[in-house]
Amino acid sequence: MAGEELFPELVREKAKSWHWGNHSLVTLHLALRHAPVYRASAFDPDMARAYNIFFGMDNIDEVASCFEDCAAKKFPTVMMGNGACNSQFDPTYAPPGQHAAFWWPFAPYSVDGGPQNWEDRRAEYTERVLNYWRDYASNLDDQNVLGSTLFTPLDVERLNINMRQGAVRMGAYVPNQLGINRPHPLMPGSSTPVERLYLCGSFVRQWRRGQRRGRLYRGQCDCRRFAPEARLDSGAAAGMEALKRPELDPEKREPVFGKDHAQAKSRRLT
Numbered sequence: 459m460a461g462e463e464l465f466p467e468l469v470r471e472k473a474k475s476w477h478w479g480n481h482s483l484v485t486l487h488l489a490l491r492h493a494p495v496y497r498a499s500a501f502d503p504d505m506a507r508a509y510n511i512f513f514g515m516d517n518i519d520e521v522a523s524c525f526e527d528c529a530a531k532k533f534p535t536v537m538m539g540n541g542a543c544n545s546q547f548d549p550t551y552a553p554p555g556q557h558a559a560f561w562w563p564f565a566p567y568s569v570d571g572g573p574q575n576w577e578d579r580r581a582e583y584t585e586r587v588l589n590y591w592r593d594y595a596s597n598l599d600d601q602n603v604l605g606s607t608l609f610t611p612l613d614v615e616r617l618n619i620n621m622r623q624g625a626v627r628m629g630a631y632v633p634n635q636l637g638i639n640r641p642h643p644l645m646p647g648s649s650t651p652v653e654r655l656y657l658c659g660s661f662v663r664q665w666r667r668g669q670r671r672g673r674l675y676r677g678q679c680d681c682r683r684f685a686p687e688a689r690l691d692s693g694a695a696a697g698m699e700a701l702k703r704p705e706l707d708p709e710k711r712e713p714v715f716g717k718d719h720a721q722a723k724s725r726r727l728t
Contacts, residue, residue, distance in 0.1 A: 460652045469642045476641075477632060481528035482611035482624030483539065484565035484576075486587045489605040490557040493543045494595035509547055513594045514538030514563055528566040533583065537590045539563030556604070561591050567611040567624040576610035584608040620661065628661035 462470050496513075499505040515521050515538040527534040541561030545551040552558040569575050569583075576583065584606055592598045611624030620628050629635050638646045640661070648656045 460650075460655060464651050466642075466644050466651070469644055472642050477630045477635060478567075478623040478625040479627065479630035480566065481525060481564045482567050482614060483562040483626055484583070484587065484611060485560055485562035485609040486584065486591065487558070487560045487607045487609065488588075488598070488603055489552070490543075490559055490598075491555075491602050491604060492597060493546050493557045494559055494591075495597045496595050498594070510540055510542050512538070512540040514590070524564055528564055531566045531568045531570070533569050533586065534563070534565060537563040537565075537587065541591075561587070562609075563587065563590075565611060567615070569611075573612045573615075573624075576612040580608055580610070583610070620659070628659065 462473075465473075496505045496511065498513075505511070515524065515536055520536040521538065524534045524536045524538050527536075539562050541559065543557055543559035545557040545559070567573055570579075587608065588598065588603075588606065614621050614624040614626060629640070633639070635641070640646075641657070645651075645657070648658060650657060
């Protein structure tokens with residue numbers, strides 16, 4: 459949108475091969491007469507007071523199974539994820555005397571042959587997610603469920619221009635896309651080569667985010683640092699030096715994390 463010629467070549471190359479991830483989220487929203495009652499309350503009554511509840515798997519093998527199915531672009535046999543009944547804690551989420559709840563387990567963007575299946579088989583997938591949820595909540599029968607809406611990975615992509623392939627994190631959390639590598643050592647923070655254009659949202663790396671944004675808003679960040687006459691800041695300079703090192707992987711063009719990188723990051727934090 460801004461013009462790829464405004465960005466360094468190495469940044470452009472990485473952007474074109476960006477890994478969006480193997481999984482997204484599929485969210486089932488329910489309109490209810492009564493809040494979900496979880497079977498786990500029988501041995502832990504505090505479940506009734508919990509806001510965010512994660513369920514669906516019992517062991518690490520089932521966790522692996524879920525992500526393996528997502529990578530294989532299949533509807534997961536083991537569904538797992540977190541959910542909540544917001545209206546239990548904020549009654550304005552639903553009409554008086556009723557409730558609204560959701561559960562968003564992991565799921566692939568392309569499912570059982572293609573992403574369009576989320577649309578073509580929406581009713582089937584809605585029922586499968588609801589039935590799985592019913593294994594954990596005892597009162598999600600037809601008398602209690604007033605209505606439902608399935609928000610699929612395809613819907614995520616349609617409504618969020620920066621979440622390609624339903625990538626709710628805007629890119630997989632893998633080593634070469636984390637920390638200083640998100641998106642690239644030459645652009646390790648919020649600023650870009652384009653004046654007054656910033657990276658923001660969950661895409662941006664986590665460390666000292668608030669402080670960095672504060673500096674941006676105070677106008678202390680030079681957005682022109684990629685211009686020929688401007689010098690790179692310490693983080694970008696460290697990235698440039700890393701790219702020149704002989705131990706650099708020539709295929710991935712990523713800096714090797716080690717003592718020098720730790721020292722460079724330490725300088726940035728001071």
